[in-house]
Amino acid sequence: MLKKISTLxxxxxxxxxxxxxxxxxxxxxxxxxxxxxxxQDEEWKELAAEYTEKTGIPVTVVTAASGNYEQTLTSxxxxxxxPTLFQVNGPVGLANWKDYCYNLExxxxxxxxxxxxxxxxxxxxxxxxxxxxxxxGIIYNKTLLxxxxxxxxxxxxxxxxxxxxxxxxxxxxxIQAHKDALGVNGAFTSAxxxxxSDWRFKTHLANMPIYYEFKDRGITNTDAIEGKYLDNYRxxxxxxxxxxxxxxxxxxxxTATDAETEFKTGKAVFYQNGTWAYDSLKKDNGVGLSDGxxxxxPIYIGxxxxxxxxLCTGSENYWCVxxxxxxxxxxxxxxxxxxxxxxxxxxxxLADDMGFVTPFKQAKxxxxxxxxxxxxxxxxxxxxxxWNFSVIPSENWKNGVGTALTQYAAGTASWDSVVSAFxxxxxxxxxxxxx
Amino acid sequence: xxxxxxxxxFPIFVLPAFAAFCVGFVYPFLHxxxxxxxxxxxxxxxxxxxxxxxxxxxxxxxFLYSFVFTVAFTLVSVVLINVLAFTVAYVxxxxxxxxxxxxxxxxxxxxxxxxxLGYIWQIIFDGILKNYATNIKLDSTLGFWGLVIxxxxxxxxxxxxxxxxxxxxxxxxxYEAAKVDGATxxxxxxxxxxxxMMPSITxxxxxxxxxxxxxxxxxxxxxxxEPGMQIGGETIYRTEMMALNIYNTFYQNLNSRGVGQAKAAxxxxxxxxxxxxxxxxxxxxxxxx
Numbered sequence: 063m064l065k066k067i068s069t070l071x072x073x074x075x076x077x078x079x080x081x082x083x084x085x086x087x088x089x090x091x092x093x094x095x096x097x098x099x100x101x102q103d104e105e106w107k108e109l110a111a112e113y114t115e116k117t118g119i120p121v122t123v124v125t126a127a128s129g130n131y132e133q134t135l136t137s138x139x140x141x142x143x144x145p146t147l148f149q150v151n152g153p154v155g156l157a158n159w160k161d162y163c164y165n166l167e168x169x170x171x172x173x174x175x176x177x178x179x180x181x182x183x184x185x186x187x188x189x190x191x192x193x194x195x196x197x198x199g200i201i202y203n204k205t206l207l208x209x210x211x212x213x214x215x216x217x218x219x220x221x222x223x224x225x226x227x228x229x230x231x232x233x234x235x236x237i238q239a240h241k242d243a244l245g246v247n248g249a250f251t252s253a254x255x256x257x258x259s260d261w262r263f264k265t266h267l268a269n270m271p272i273y274y275e276f277k278d279r280g281i282t283n284t285d286a287i288e289g290k291y292l293d294n295y296r297x298x299x300x301x302x303x304x305x306x307x308x309x310x311x312x313x314x315x316x317t318a319t320d321a322e323t324e325f326k327t328g329k330a331v332f333y334q335n336g337t338w339a340y341d342s343l344k345k346d347n348g349v350g351l352s353d354g355x356x357x358x359x360p361i362y363i364g365x366x367x368x369x370x371x372x373l374c375t376g377s378e379n380y381w382c383v384x385x386x387x388x389x390x391x392x393x394x395x396x397x398x399x400x401x402x403x404x405x406x407x408x409x410x411x412l413a414d415d416m417g418f419v420t421p422f423k424q425a426k427x428x429x430x431x432x433x434x435x436x437x438x439x440x441x442x443x444x445x446x447x448x449w450n451f452s453v454i455p456s457e458n459w460k461n462g463v464g465t466a467l468t469q470y471a472a473g474t475a476s477w478d479s480v481v482s483a484f485x486x487x488x489x490x491x492x493x494x495x496x497x
Numbered sequence: 498x499x500x501x502x503x504x505x506x507f508p509i510f511v512l513p514a515f516a517a518f519c520v521g522f523v524y525p526f527l528h529x530x531x532x533x534x535x536x537x538x539x540x541x542x543x544x545x546x547x548x549x550x551x552x553x554x555x556x557x558x559x560f561l562y563s564f565v566f567t568v569a570f571t572l573v574s575v576v577l578i579n580v581l582a583f584t585v586a587y588v589x590x591x592x593x594x595x596x597x598x599x600x601x602x603x604x605x606x607x608x609x610x611x612x613x614l615g616y617i618w619q620i621i622f623d624g625i626l627k628n629y630a631t632n633i634k635l636d637s638t639l640g641f642w643g644l645v646i647x648x649x650x651x652x653x654x655x656x657x658x659x660x661x662x663x664x665x666x667x668x669x670x671x672y673e674a675a676k677v678d679g680a681t682x683x684x685x686x687x688x689x690x691x692x693x694m695m696p697s698i699t700x701x702x703x704x705x706x707x708x709x710x711x712x713x714x715x716x717x718x719x720x721x722x723e724p725g726m727q728i729g730g731e732t733i734y735r736t737e738m739m740a741l742n743i744y745n746t747f748y749q750n751l752n753s754r755g756v757g758q759a760k761a762a763x764x765x766x767x768x769x770x771x772x773x774x775x776x777x778x779x780x781x782x783x784x785x786x
């Protein structure tokens with residue numbers, strides 16, 4: 063008898079569980095943000111919790127694994143509770159997701175933008191809002207670089223002289239030759255070509271030859287790149303790989319963490335990365351750089367007049383609101399965004415904890431030495447290099463260039479394969495993506 | 498419960514499993530086939546484009562290359578895994594000491610997931626190859642053998658268990674009879690053990706064949722298809738197997754999802770055909786016990 067009763071009870075419990083899980087959740091507008099930046103995952107979750115506490119509107123934040131945003135977005139968009147807020151990385155990303163982007167015209171967040179140039183437009187509609195302006199270049203360790211300037215083997219004696227590719231090459235090669243005297247393993251951190259790190263070269267570094275070619279030709283996009291500055295690309299790449307903490311043949315599987323650790327522990331002087339890296343490089347438990355030790359150089363590639371070149375500044379992070387979400391969710395999302403960029407808590411979190419420079423009127427100044435350095439370059443009248451990599455025709459192009467760079471570094475392929483991936487690859491990929 | 502009652506309740510008992518099968522397999526499968534004829538971004542909104550995805554799939558050099566690579570890989574690993582697994586099983590059932598410990602140890606790699614295995618082996622290989630100034634991602638021959646070693650290491654233990662149970666189920670009388678007839682050890686193995694083992698061999702070859710052909714996680718983690726080769730702006734990844742090629746195609750560009758889906762449909766037909774042919778061939782050799 064007891065057994066029967068307990069069986070019955072168990073069955074009832076299971077049934078309840080089943081029904082409960084099928085039950086419809088409360089009809090309440092909600093926000094679901096699919097975040098692109100793993101570095102700021104925690105901060106977004108904090109912000110979301112704060113907003114929920116204040117307004118009662120549930121805000122979910124999910125962060126895609128590094129390098130997997132497209133994949134995650136695609137599968138999430140297919141679900142019933144799709145993200146209401148997501149991001150695209152510029153015109154090419156927008157082309158992919160245009161049908162899903164809500165026309166932001168007339169929404170309050172647009173009035174908060176300092177300039178119209180931070181919107182992502184197509185056919186006269188506004189589909190996206192840039193929310194973070196970032197800058198990259200060659201980050202350096204001031205203490206180590208000063209040690210070099212003051213040493214007797216240095217031929218470049220101050221940071222003012224270090225303003226073109228030739229000087230950079232001299233410095234890097236002299237540091238490399240005297241690495242033991244300086245206590246480093248190399249001038250540059252390892253140019254790792256693992257997928258966690260290869261974007262620094264197949265995308266960010268590749269921006270340099272693209273930028274100069276576009277500038278020469280007076281264009282902002284093209285179906286066929288000529289590769290006029292690929293020799294410069296090769297020079298800077300060779301400089302990175304030959305004056306590094308590791309041998310060029312081991313780059314293929316070096317990760318972002320490898321490079322970060324080398325820089326953080328003072329084993330390398332130069333590290334190509336951007337403002338977003340501050341958080342992971344700053345002094346933490348005695349390891350890392352103090353704010354005064356950070357410096358950033360433009361990426362010189364040996365183009366005439368580059369003494370006036372500044373850092374690479376731009377955005378590839380645009381907020382888009384899912385047009386296919388319900389009316390209530392869209393409004394809730396817009397309210398949330400407005401709150402993030404105007405409220406005390408939101409602007410604090412964006413500037414201080416995430417370290418973002420945002421193009422919004424109420425934005426606070428970010429507490430990030432790399433950002434201050436970037437501002438100084440602009441104040442000193444240097445010309446910022448724009449982010450042209452957002453028009454790179456496809457991920458496939460980047461991967462092709464990446465694998466060619468890896469093999470050129472290891473000596474298993476010639477520079478021609480990089481050129482082919484860069485020039486022919488662009489043509490193929492542009493055609494394939496724009497049929 | 499008698500038979501009639503059983504058949505009366507049959508649908509009720511089958512329904513949950515059948516519903517799950519439909520939701521989890523039949524629907525996605527059919528929908529997948531449909532999508533292979535479409536241009537789509539998310540599976541929800543697709544535009545019919547007819548056969549063009551299939552035409553692109555068949556003219557994609559990277560896909561054809563990955564087919565050749567996969568076939569070569571499958572041949573080598575099926576032979577190696579089965580020969581080694583059989584040998585290990587044979588040795589472990591011949592009454593050596595500590596057989597149980599060895600069995601456990603050999604089986605253990607199978608409990609680790611493919612992606613983790615891939616990364617672990619990448620570290621091992623790179624640690625060794627560093628001394629020769631190369632890397633698993635730089636040389637397609639190394640990549641090929643790396644994958645073979647990885648899969649062998651993972652699968653031998655599993656196949657060994659199947660072979661051991663097969664070996665244990667062969668009646669002792671057969672061996673005694675062979676002994677009485679004066680058969681040598683080699684003759685016993687060839688004329689008694691192997692024919693009696695055909696059911697196990699069928700299962701093991703089927704499993705290794707399809708597993709190697711469909712290999713994905715290990716491929717992704719160990720080499721990720723590297724190194725790539727440039728042919729007129731097209732990059733062909735030289736250690737990319739078919740499953741990885743399909744996955745990569747899917748995210749290539751805005752129009753490539755349907756092509757990836759078409760490749761997946763072709764891939765399904767291939768795996769099914771190969772599996773069926775293999776089953777037919779090995780089944781024929783099985784003997785009645």
